[in-house]
Amino acid sequence: MAEPEKQPISIEALKRGDRSEFARMVDSYSLPIYRLAMRMLSNPQEAEDVLQETFLKALRALPKFEGRSSLSTWLYRIAVNEALMVIRKRKPELSLSRPAEDGEEEDNGEEMQIVDWGHMPESELLSLEARRTIDQAVDKLPETLRVVFLLRDVEGLSIDETADSLGISQAAVKTRLLRARLRLRDELSNYYRERMKET
Amino acid sequence: MNGHSHVHKCDHLISTISDYVDGSLSPQLCAELEKHLCECENCTVVVDTLRKTISLVQTCAEDDCLPGEVRARLFHTLNLDDFLKNDAGV
Ligand SMILES: [Zn+2]
Numbered sequence: 621m622a623e624p625e626k627q628p629i630s631i632e633a634l635k636r637g638d639r640s641e642f643a644r645m646v647d648s649y650s651l652p653i654y655r656l657a658m659r660m661l662s663n664p665q666e667a668e669d670v671l672q673e674t675f676l677k678a679l680r681a682l683p684k685f686e687g688r689s690s691l692s693t694w695l696y697r698i699a700v701n702e703a704l705m706v707i708r709k710r711k712p713e714l715s716l717s718r719p720a721e722d723g724e725e726e727d728n729g730e731e732m733q734i735v736d737w738g739h740m741p742e743s744e745l746l747s748l749e750a751r752r753t754i755d756q757a758v759d760k761l762p763e764t765l766r767v768v769f770l771l772r773d774v775e776g777l778s779i780d781e782t783a784d785s786l787g788i789s790q791a792a793v794k795t796r797l798l799r800a801r802l803r804l805r806d807e808l809s810n811y812y813r814e815r816m817k818e819t
Numbered sequence: 820m821n822g823h824s825h826v827h828k829c830d831h832l833i834s835t836i837s838d839y840v841d842g843s844l845s846p847q848l849c850a851e852l853e854k855h856l857c858e859c860e861n862c863t864v865v866v867d868t869l870r871k872t873i874s875l876v877q878t879c880a881e882d883d884c885l886p887g888e889v890r891a892r893l894f895h896t897l898n899l900d901d902f903l904k905n906d907a908g909v
Contacts, residue, residue, distance in 0.1 A: 643894070643902035650893060655883040668889050672896045679897065732833070736864045738871040745875060754879050773873050774880045779843070798837035805865070805872040 629691060634682055646675055649692065652775055653699045659770055660703040662759055670706065674699040689784050693777065696785040700767060707763055716764055716786055732802075733809030737816055744815060757807035761800055768793055769800035828855060829862055836862075840870050 629648060633641035653674055657667035677698050685694060708714050737745075744750065761769060771782045772793070779797075783790045832852050838844040839852055856863050894903045 639899065640902060642897075643899045643905065646893065646897065646899065647890075647905070650890060651883070651885045654885050654889065655880060658883065659880075668892070671889070672893055675893065675897055732861075732865060734861045734864050736867070738864075738867045745871075746878060750875075751879050754875055758876060773876060779841075794837065798834065801837055801869055801873065802833075804876065805869045808872050808875070809868060 631685065631687055631691065635685070642679065645691070649695050650675075652692075653695060656696070656699055656770055656775060657703050659758060659774070660700075660763070660767060661706055666706050670699060670702040673702050677702070690781070693781045693785050696771060696775070696777065696781075697787075700771075700785055704763075704767075711763075714763060716767070716788060733806050733813070735809045735813040735816065737809060737812035740812060740816065744819075745812070750811070750815075753811045754808065757804050757811075760807070761803060765796050765800040765803070768796040769804070772797055773801070829859060832862060833865065836866055836869060840866065840873070 629645045630638075630641055634645060650671060654667055654671045657670035658664065661667050661670070674695060678695060681698075685691075689697070704714070704716065758766065758769070767786065768782060771777045771785055772779065777785065779790050779793050782797075783793045786793070832855055835844055835848050835852055839849065844852065852862075856866065891903060894900055
């Protein structure tokens, strides 16, 4: 997430229990955290629970916050863990640290889609239907790939920060990011190829 | 694509394109990939559409918003009702 443009949040003030500074932190980070939770869970009620729980936990844990990671990375880590707990209730076998999660292995034998759709007009690339397709393509990614993609490409964390938020290695982040991006590209290529035929 | 060794080259380089679009590929691999891109239309399409894919998802995500009532309930849960009137201001 982009750090807030206005005055940076003061960790010192937060630790002092300054409520107005805490409110400012909530306003700076609630949208990115809600967005992450929505895109991880696809359920508004669960996403709202994750949002509330993230800030409640942050409030309690602030005295122990050492500032070794940035405030945003720290908040993301709390939020990701909350969201993963929700997902594990649905899928108890899910583990982020297991190297080859289901569907995460090399997509052997799949032909790469070679369709040069990148030059289609923006009005078609971002039509209502296209936007739905894009969101669904992200939803379809296996959780272990999706969360990496969301943190890195949607929230704009670095590889390092993404690894830190998820408690996995940078190499694992890179591998999953590559897989996620290639899968999304293939999904979108399938869709836009059909649109190109129409015009 | 023409010939087996060429296809092999594409397969080998595809694992580097994620780092490449991030600008974090090592100079040596970067030079190797860019040389290949000059000769290979398919890989050029893959790189272009990969970049476009990432930017399209980002554009869609920019439209996500925090509903006002979700913000209000969050502030209430955190005992911050007295700050609710402030602009979300981000
Ligand atoms: Zn090639």
